[in-house]
Structures are given as structure tokens and as C-alpha cells.
Amino acid sequence: MNISLTPELEQLVKDKVNSGRYHSVSEVMGEALRLLSNAMPAAGYANAFESSVSQN
Template sequence: MSISLTPKEESFIETKLQTGKYHSVEEVLEIALKLLDEYDRSETEWVEEVCEKIDAAIEILEHTAPMDGETFVNQILDHFQQQRQVQK
């Protein structure tokens, strides 16, 4: 495989090599690819967690009596005011 790097990317890699922490371009790229893989897995896990939380919230809503908007907002405001008082 052959890849082309922008001057900025080449400079970045050269800077990393000059620190002495990395011994080759291949090592820098290997680490970068591992980090990209970790990032992708982390993002996937985050999306799955959010979907689970949404599903749980929907389940709760299906078993909760409806509430008008004004009551809902007032409850949120009361909750925040209570949290402020606890923090003081």
C-alpha cells in the first residue's frame, strides 16, 4: 500500500521522530492506527450506551402518567434549586 501525506502530516511525524520517543515512521503510524481503532470502539460503545439509556427512558415513559409541560419545567427548576442549596 502506498499513502500520500500532506506537508502538515509529514511535519507532524517528523516532529514526533525528533523527540526520540519513536524510532520510525512505521512506529508512529502503528500507534496512530491503534489509537484510531480504540477511538472507534469507544465511540461505538458510547452510542450503544446512549441507545440503552434511551430505551430505558422510553420504557419508563410507557409506565408513567403523562405530565403537562408547565409541571415538567417546574419540577426541573425545583430540582436545580435543591441541588444549588445542597452545594452551598
């Protein structure tokens, strides 16, 4: 899977890996998606995700 990030988000991901807390970009993205899924009620997840994607 390929994703496009703004330069600011790309730098954030790189900073997280460089901090040593995460070993890879995949780990950072996995954690971000886990947090996103926990923050959104299951019933509203699909609509919120579609809104997020359409804004990019």
C-alpha cells in the first residue's frame, strides 16, 4: 500500500522513527491507525474515514 502525506506529516513520522520509540514507518502508521480506530465509535468509523480521505 502506498500513501501520500504532507511534508509536515512525513517529517512527523520520520521524527517518531528517529526517536527510537518506533522501529519503522509501518510501526508509526499502525499505531496511528490503532489510535484512530479506538477514538471513533465503530458505527461511525466508515463515514469518518471517508470524510478524512475525501479532504486529502
